[in-house]
Amino acid sequence: MPRASGSAGALARLEEALGAPAPAAFAALPGERLEHLADALTQARRRQAHELGQAGERGLRFVPRLLRGPLRKVLG
């Protein structure tokens, strides 16, 4: 995704990352700070999704083989 230019664009990017309007006080922050917040949250979500996927695979080793197929279907 191309970087949003200016504070307005950066605020929009932060709100997209939040999935909700940001608290009003944050609109006064410089664009680069808003970008930093948006990046940090977006990266945290991506990292979490990646780690959950890997943890799910690791977890299957603790499960009886008979259940691994049904579990994989639920995990997608």
Add this chain to the structure above:
Amino acid sequence: MKLARLLGHPAEEFHYLEHLAAADLRALRELATERLFDPAGTPLGRLAAASRLLPTAPIAAIAEHAFGPVLVGRIAGLIDPERAADVAARLPTGFLAEVAVHLDPRRAADVLARMPAQRIADVARELVARGEDVTLGRFVGHLPDEHLALSLRVMDDLTVVRVAFVLEDPGSLDRVLGLIAPGRLETLLDAAAGTDVWPDALELFATAREPLRSRVLGARAAGAASK
């Protein structure tokens, strides 16, 4: 610091937020928490669904050895509270303390209420040993009275004072003071004398309702009233 921890970054990276009001920071952190803990269409929701197919013993093994405390903290509130409490009973206290650091207590209040009060106090003791005042403060408002009272007993007086400073809900201060054992209130502040929290401790405890306020402040009450 709470936001930095939630996002997995060093606290100093967010120094530019220090001038913002605490309420604004809390509002942003809550929105970020919603995003990270949202199960809809994410691996979180699918993993929680998958856990219904397993007995609690393998879930506990998976939690400790495959997921780790951060991910367990994210998922705990999505699992049936009775089952989650059963899983927690099978996990080491040290691991639960690490999970607590990453858990959103609002989402896990039903789980916490189903855990034995002594177990919660054991985890609180571990958090005290790790200096996790902030984590303890986050949980105060979401524990039943019995669990909170027992946990307060395992905290030394200075930790109780430090936790009071970081309570998520400032209105919880009266509840905390009301659950402290008789006789302890009058000497609670002595532990803060000469420490970095002393200057603000009087001001904080002056906001408590009577008669708790007078019992904590004692002879200092007159000085606090004039501020």
